[in-house]
Amino acid sequence: MNQIIILPIILPLAFTIIMLLIWKSVKAHRYINLAGSTLLLIVSVVLLVNVISEGMISLQVGGWQSPVGISIVADYHSTVMVVITAVIGFATALYSLGTMDEERERYLYYPLLQLLIMGINGAFLTGDIFNLYVWFEVMLISSFVLLALGGVYKYYPIIGLLFLIPALSLAGIPPLSGFWAKFVVIRAGLDIQEYLVVGVALLVGLLTLFSMTKIWNEVFWKDDPKGSENHPDESYKLINRTKKYMMIAPIVFLTLITIVIGFYAEPFFIFANDAAKQLMNPSIYINTVLGIK
Secondary structure, eight states: OOGGGHHHHHHHHHOOOOOOOOTTOOHHHHHHHHHHHHHHHHHHHHHHHHHHHHEEEEEETTTOOOOSEEEEEEEEHHHHHHHHHHHHHHHHHHHHHHHOOOOOOHHHHHHHHHHHHHHHHHHBBOOSSSHHHHHHHHHHHHHHHHHHHHHOOOOHHHHHHHHHHHHHHHHTTTTSHHHHHHHHHHHHHHTTOOOHHHHHHHHHHHHHHHHHHHHHHHHHTTTTTTSSSHHHHHHHHHHHHHHHHHHOOOOOOOHHHHHHHHHSOOHHHHHHHHHHHHHHHHHHHOOOHHHHH
């Protein structure tokens, strides 16, 4: 069953190759990318369930044992990061269907997106420093190319509200998910009388709230810097219904996750505590990589 650990890396690569083989078919790329992102989300959840039930797992690629071979390792921390990557990748795939213009799609936007996800997952799952740098290179090359393709800047009234909820969560406003993370840090700081840590945590929360409200104001309330003649509401009305759904659905999806974590935080704290125990005991990780029981 350890072979499942390689799938979060192999799947994005496979879908990248498929799209490159039919690089002229931009329409096919959209749905291949969505299929790949959906499958990755399923696989990452299955991997997480396996790690929770069986403990840390590893795979020595090509049969070469560590420290000579390439080690792939899944513990609580790395696996949950792969799940988060898959969730964001799935949301991005949906959002791209509603916002990405055909000109950028022709410059291999979707293959590069899958390649970026492969690099991120590889960085999370690698068990050695050398291959960590390799995955960083894969991730950075694809991200730089994607940045060169540019972004899509539109004003959408509904998205403004949906952006505000996770932004307030990031700032630590209760009862959203970000509040509990800051609450635990502040509570722990007070328990051990580390008042400097408490002060820094509170200051960071205030600065985050300031930056999030500033971003929200600049993006959703400030006049169009390009001086567009179309009113934002008019631009939004010109988009067909399917694309509107593709734009709104992933944002609603991510916002609901933020709200659910906020109201049902206990199981997430239990998991985070178990992940922290693994990180604090590196011998378990080292023994798993080296195959020592």
